[in-house]
Amino acid sequence: MNSDLQSLTQALRDFAKARDWEQFHSPKNLAAALTVEASELLEHFQWLTEEQSCNLAPDKLAEVELELADIQIYLISLAEKLKLDLVAAVDKKLVLNARKYPADEVRGSSKKYTEYKNRT
Amino acid sequence: MNSDLQSLTQALRDFAKARDWEQFHSPKNLAAALTVEASELLEHFQWLTEEQSCNLAPDKLAEVELELADIQIYLISLAEKLKLDLVAAVDKKLVLNARKYPADEVRGSSKKYTEYKNRT
Amino acid sequence: MNSDLQSLTQALRDFAKARDWEQFHSPKNLAAALTVEASELLEHFQWLTEEQSCNLAPDKLAEVELELADIQIYLISLAEKLKLDLVAAVDKKLVLNARKYPADEVRGSSKKYTEYKNRT
Amino acid sequence: MNSDLQSLTQALRDFAKARDWEQFHSPKNLAAALTVEASELLEHFQWLTEEQSCNLAPDKLAEVELELADIQIYLISLAEKLKLDLVAAVDKKLVLNARKYPADEVRGSSKKYTEYKNRT
Numbered sequence: 001m002n003s004d005l006q007s008l009t010q011a012l013r014d015f016a017k018a019r020d021w022e023q024f025h026s027p028k029n030l031a032a033a034l035t036v037e038a039s040e041l042l043e044h045f046q047w048l049t050e051e052q053s054c055n056l057a058p059d060k061l062a063e064v065e066l067e068l069a070d071i072q073i074y075l076i077s078l079a080e081k082l083k084l085d086l087v088a089a090v091d092k093k094l095v096l097n098a099r100k101y102p103a104d105e106v107r108g109s110s111k112k113y114t115e116y117k118n119r120t
Numbered sequence: 121m122n123s124d125l126q127s128l129t130q131a132l133r134d135f136a137k138a139r140d141w142e143q144f145h146s147p148k149n150l151a152a153a154l155t156v157e158a159s160e161l162l163e164h165f166q167w168l169t170e171e172q173s174c175n176l177a178p179d180k181l182a183e184v185e186l187e188l189a190d191i192q193i194y195l196i197s198l199a200e201k202l203k204l205d206l207v208a209a210v211d212k213k214l215v216l217n218a219r220k221y222p223a224d225e226v227r228g229s230s231k232k233y234t235e236y237k238n239r240t
Numbered sequence: 241m242n243s244d245l246q247s248l249t250q251a252l253r254d255f256a257k258a259r260d261w262e263q264f265h266s267p268k269n270l271a272a273a274l275t276v277e278a279s280e281l282l283e284h285f286q287w288l289t290e291e292q293s294c295n296l297a298p299d300k301l302a303e304v305e306l307e308l309a310d311i312q313i314y315l316i317s318l319a320e321k322l323k324l325d326l327v328a329a330v331d332k333k334l335v336l337n338a339r340k341y342p343a344d345e346v347r348g349s350s351k352k353y354t355e356y357k358n359r360t
Numbered sequence: 361m362n363s364d365l366q367s368l369t370q371a372l373r374d375f376a377k378a379r380d381w382e383q384f385h386s387p388k389n390l391a392a393a394l395t396v397e398a399s400e401l402l403e404h405f406q407w408l409t410e411e412q413s414c415n416l417a418p419d420k421l422a423e424v425e426l427e428l429a430d431i432q433i434y435l436i437s438l439a440e441k442l443k444l445d446l447v448a449a450v451d452k453k454l455v456l457n458a459r460k461y462p463a464d465e466v467r468g469s470s471k472k473y474t475e476y477k478n479r480t
Contacts, residue, residue: 004124004207011214018223024230024287027184028165028173031158032286032392034191035399038151038158039279045148046272047264047470050409053148056202064147065204068195069213071154072206075191082176084185086192087124093189094131103138110144110407144407152272152406159275159399166392167350167384170289230287244364244447251454258463264470267424268405268413271398274431278391278398285388293388296442304387305444309453311394311435312446315428322416324425326432327364333429334371343378350384 005087009080012073027081034074041067125207129200132193147201154194161187245327249320252313267321274314281307365447369440372433387441394434401427 016022044064045053056064079086136142164184165173176184199206256262284304285293296304319326376382404424405413416424439446 008207008210015214015217019221019226020228021226021230023228026170026173027176028168028170029286031162031165031173032282035155035158035162035395036279036283036286038155038191039276039395042151042155042272043276045151046269046276048148050146050148053146053151054201056147061202061204064202065209066213066216068199068202068204068206069209071158071191071195072210073213075188075195079188081174082181082184082188084181084188086188087128089185089189090128090192093186093193094135096186097135101139106139106141108140108143110141149406152402155272155275155279156399156403156406159396162392163396166389166396248447248450255454255457259461259466260468261466261470263468266410266413267416268408268410271402271405271413275395275398275402278395278431282391282395285391288388290386290388293386293391294441296387301442301444304442305449306453306456308435308439308442308444308446309449311398311431312450313453315431315435319428321414322421322424322428324421324428326428327368329425329429330368330432333426333433334375336426337375341379346379346381348380348383350381 003087005076008072009076012077013080016077025077025081027078030074030078030081034071034078037067037070037074041071123207125196128192129196132197133200136197145197145201147198150194150198150201154191154198157187157190157194161191243327245316248312249316252317253320256317265317265321267318270314270318270321274311274318277307277310277314281311363447365436368432369436372437373440376437385437385441387438390434390438390441394431394438397427397430397434401431 016025041064044056044060044067075086079089136145161184164176164180164187195206199209256265281304284296284300284307315326319329376385401424404416404420404427435446439449
């Protein structure tokens, strides 16, 4: 198997199973846990300037790395629970995004696509 | 290249570059965007029972799939910005988790490891 | 002054001023901090059943109380920064909600108003 | 009754009751909804600079006002559900914060109190 995400999926399934934690892992709960982890990540950045956020000290970066891992872990677990393929999902979304945000029209602007005139 | 995440990383880099969006992609902003997307995912589940969350209608599931994609997209973008490897990060976290939550001790319990006696 | 929220606003302004923390309190940063606090609240509930969440042990409830306080604190600080009146904002929103969710039509349903037919 | 928050509490109770929505309002669900609303607020600011976040256009500010209202609404509803008094909670938290962050020691620093030496 060549896929990163598939191997991680298996590792996480085994981890939860060995602890009998699958009973807690409803999609609703996993979505809540994922949101909580995303905020723990954000907490590291909340009082920093954008520039400071680009230059984290090594110990801070090591903490941030583990927060990213937590988010990835819950994301994989949730995808597995819902029988969704994350890579296929991202591919699908990128096609939609390319249509919603044509490079020529949105270059250099952070406006949401809904704010563009002549668009639905 | 055999890695899912590496190919997605490249695709996302190209996407942002073509739109000159890299200027908005400070780690601070990406962490905020990731949190916002996680909450959009949670919104689909917030009033459902856990059981209902296991049995989504196909159209709802298709929406959830795109939310998972958004989270994965920002997670990859942020990891790249910080020069972190998501797979290595997850591996590292799983080792730590195995130590913090020994299967024998935590089986069937959702308590945080900090709530266990005799632990730091 | 009869207003709860006005007295709290003053207390919070003094607190931040005495610490020279106003420099960090841009609306962007306060919104991030508020989100982080909301997730810390959610963390207490994430693995509980809905029923368990109605019956918190006293020590857990005391922790939850302080999370609610944190959210209220950032909410007041942000409203003040933006020169918005929280009570007026809630009044305005309740009028909108009453229109969006007519009691007769939505009784007992958690569907978002956007999911109702014949509505914008 | 002189209290802002008490009058709002009553209005929100009536609103939910008229729609038979109390069944959805477990503390767990309300905490999730509150987090979702906090992120909707953050979404308005995520790509702005801190400076831009201080100077919102009137239409943007009107949207932000309603997001603040949503957060306040769920915060009041949750406090009521848990029989907690928000004003008392904030008072309690401010006493704790004054102890954790003595003005003389933390002036001008955004470091978390846990990062200070000689503190638990």
